[in-house]
Amino acid sequence: xxxxxxxxxxxxxxxxxxxxxxxxxxxxxxxxxxxxxxxxxxxxxxxxxxxxxxxxxxxxxxxxxxxxxxxxxxxxxxxxxxxxxxxxxxxxxxxxxxxxxxxxxxxxxxxxxxxxxxxxxxxxxxxxxxxxxxxxxxxxxxxxxxxxxxxxxxxxxxxxxxxxxxxxxxxxxxxxxxxxxxx
Amino acid sequence: xxxxxxxxxxxxxxxxxxxxxxxxxxxxxxxxxxxxxxxxxxxxxxxxxxxxxxxxxxxxxxxxxxxxxxxxxxxxxxxxxxxxxxxxxxxxxxxxxxxxxxxxxxxxxxxxxxxxxxxxxxxxxxxxxxxxxxxxxxxxxxxxxxxxxxxxxxxxxxxxxxxxxxxxxxxxxxxxxxxxxxx
Numbered sequence: 001x002x003x004x005x006x007x008x009x010x011x012x013x014x015x016x017x018x019x020x021x022x023x024x025x026x027x028x029x030x031x032x033x034x035x036x037x038x039x040x041x042x043x044x045x046x047x048x049x050x051x052x053x054x055x056x057x058x059x060x061x062x063x064x065x066x067x068x069x070x071x072x073x074x075x076x077x078x079x080x081x082x083x084x085x086x087x088x089x090x091x092x093x094x095x096x097x098x099x100x101x102x103x104x105x106x107x108x109x110x111x112x113x114x115x116x117x118x119x120x121x122x123x124x125x126x127x128x129x130x131x132x133x134x135x136x137x138x139x140x141x142x143x144x145x146x147x148x149x150x151x152x153x154x155x156x157x158x159x160x161x162x163x164x165x166x167x168x169x170x171x172x173x174x175x176x177x178x179x180x181x182x183x
Numbered sequence: 184x185x186x187x188x189x190x191x192x193x194x195x196x197x198x199x200x201x202x203x204x205x206x207x208x209x210x211x212x213x214x215x216x217x218x219x220x221x222x223x224x225x226x227x228x229x230x231x232x233x234x235x236x237x238x239x240x241x242x243x244x245x246x247x248x249x250x251x252x253x254x255x256x257x258x259x260x261x262x263x264x265x266x267x268x269x270x271x272x273x274x275x276x277x278x279x280x281x282x283x284x285x286x287x288x289x290x291x292x293x294x295x296x297x298x299x300x301x302x303x304x305x306x307x308x309x310x311x312x313x314x315x316x317x318x319x320x321x322x323x324x325x326x327x328x329x330x331x332x333x334x335x336x337x338x339x340x341x342x343x344x345x346x347x348x349x350x351x352x353x354x355x356x357x358x359x360x361x362x363x364x365x366x
Contacts, residue, residue, distance in 0.1 A: 004187040008292050011221075038291065040306075100287075125281040136353075162218065169214055
C-alpha cells in the first residue's frame with residue numbers, strides 16, 4: 001500500500017509551530033505539489049503568494065486571527081479572476097466557482113506535501129481581505145481565498161473526531177449506508 | 184522523499200476507463216482517504232453518494248456530460264447545508280462557502296488515493312443537478328458540487344501543460360517571482 005494513503009489519513013490541523021526555518025528546496029518541493037492539483041478546463045486560474053520574511057508573517061497573522069503561533073511561512077492562495085472573466089457570462093461564473101474548488105485542491109496538496117515532509121499547516125478562511133491585499137500588493141483581479149500557515153510542529157497535533165463514515169457516505173442512493181463497510 | 188509527493192505530481196485527469204470492477208476493500212480505502220480531508224470548524228458539512236451499479240452509472244453519465252467513457256464507480260460529492268444553516272446569517276454563509284472548499288479537498292484526497300492505487304478519475308462540475316437529485320434521491324439540504332468518475336485506466340492518460348511556476352507563485356509580495364526557484 002502506498003504511503004500516500006497514510007499521509008492523507010494521518011494529516012491533521014497544526015496550529016503550534018516550532019521556530020525552525022524551512023529549507024528553500026523543501027519549500028519549492030511543497031509548491032511543486034501544490035500546483036500539480038486538478039484545474040478546471042486547465043484554466044489554472046490561481047495565484048499564490050508565499051510569505052516567509054518574519055516581519056511580514058507577523059503582520060499577516062495580525063489580519064488573520066485563525067493563524068495561531070508563529071508559522072515559518074504563510075501561503076496566501078487566490079483565484080485569478082483575469083483567467084475566468086474573459087468568458088461569456090454564465091460560463092465565466094461557472095469557471096470562477098469551479099476555480100475556487102481547484103484552489104482548495106491545490107491547498108490540500110500543499111498541506112499533504114507538508115505533512116509528508118514532517119511539517120504541518122492549517123487552511124484559514126477568516127481574514128481581513130482589504131488589509132491582506134494592502135500588505136501583499138494584491139491587485140483587484142486576484143481574490144484571496146485561503147491563508148495557509150505552515151511550519152514544523154512544536155508538538156504533535158491532536159486529530160479531530162470525525163463523524164461515522166456511514167453517516168456521510170451513502171451507497172447507490174442518498175441515505176443508504178454502504179453495504180459491508182466498516183465505520 | 185515520500186512517495187506521496189510523487190503521487191501528487193503524477194496525478195492527472197483520467198477520462199478513459201477499463202471495464203474492470205474495483206474491489207470493495209479498495210473502494211473503502213479510497214473513501215477513508217476522502218473523509219480524512221480538512222473540514223472547517225470540524226463541521227464535516229459534507230455528504231457523498233457512491234454509485235457502482237452499472238445501470239445507475241450509465242444514467243448518471245447521461246446527466247453529466249463531463250463524465251466520459253464507462254467509469255467503474257462515480258462519487259457524487261455534496262455540501263450538507265443542514266450543518267451550515269443552523270448558525271447566525273453571516274457565519275452560516277461563511278461556513279457554507281468554506282465547506283464547499285472542504286468538499287473539494289475531500290475530492291482531491293479521493294483522486295490522489297485512486298491514483299496511488301493505480302486508478303484514476305476526474306472532477307466534473309457540469310451536470311444537471313435536478314436530474315441527479317431525482318436519480319439518487321438527494322434531498323434539498325444536500326447540494327451536489329462535484330461528480331467524480333473513477334476506474335482503472337484503459338490507457339495511460341496524458342498530463343496537461345501547466346503555466347510557468349513563476350507566473351503563478353509570488354515571493355513576499357504579489358508579482359515578485361520566487362528567488363532561486365526553478366520554473
